[in-house]
Amino acid sequence: MSELRDLAGEPVFGVALTIGAYALALRLNRRWKWMHPLFACTGMLIVLLLVADIPYEDYSKGGEIVSFFLGPTTVALAVPLYKSLLTMRRRLKAIAVGVAAGSVAGLCVSSLVVLAFGGSKELLITLLPKSVTTPIAIELSKQLAGNAPLTGVFTVLTGLLGSMFGPALLRLFGLRSDLTIGAAVGTAAHGIGTGRLARESEAQAGISGFAMSLSGLVMSLLGIPLAIWLPIWLR
């Protein structure tokens, strides 16, 4: 049994487990449309690791290999982005202003919620950068003296929420064009939201990838005044 335990530390374990759970999650999603594949996949993995008492460090040896492909895949967003740039040239300004307005609204609402609940300053800062792509969010959290790894966790959870409920929420408010869905989901739920759109519509994915990189840029720029102003405001 102990030999079998050691197997969990082999990279192939994490890779096989992740891809297996993902393939199963895609099947579940085909049967039940409302079942988000990433939610089902990570849910299965978490339960399995907890039940079998496998340390996260062991799993992540393979997990890191799977995560690596996020790099070239983000670069691959250039393909739908290029295609939509050819058609949406007239809309660039609308998207840019929308992304900036949405990012600022997110910062304000996020702060208000923390204040309303009487949360700590550190928690406020840790929660602020979460709508942008994970590496930028972690970097911003460090700059503002937040808890960077925890910001990473909030960022992926935000992406998952936006990916699960974003398109339905937009439809509820009558927003249903490729342009508005792509821009809104890319800004609110970065790569995880974009990943969901990429399964459904190339046009939406292109705009979403563009909005995601733009919101990363906007937040990085906002990080500079925030770093100066937050310590004064929160003192």
Next chain:
Amino acid sequence: MAGIAVLLLYHLLGAALRELLHVPLPGNVLGMLLLTLSLLLGWVKLRWLEESARFLLKHMMLFFAPTIVGVIAYFSDIGRHWMLIAVNLFVSMASVLLVTGWTVRKLSGGEEEAERV
């Protein structure tokens, strides 16, 4: 395979650019912007990488799974303030989503106009 090679090359170029210029964007996002520029300028042909890109993008969500599983390590931190965190995550996600959506719709002259991109 040529497609994958091109994508990795641009990922590398993006990482190099980040190191050189200290731009506040991750290497993969810079790589995406560089590759888009190269496609627009005709330096890279779409047919070289379209198939590889389609495969990777179709399964983009898979590559996020291990990071999300990492939430396990923070269960106790989250548990202490779970109400605040749950409300915060959902409400701010929804506000970014809707403010962006409404602004884009307004500036592109309404939903029917936006439909015509």
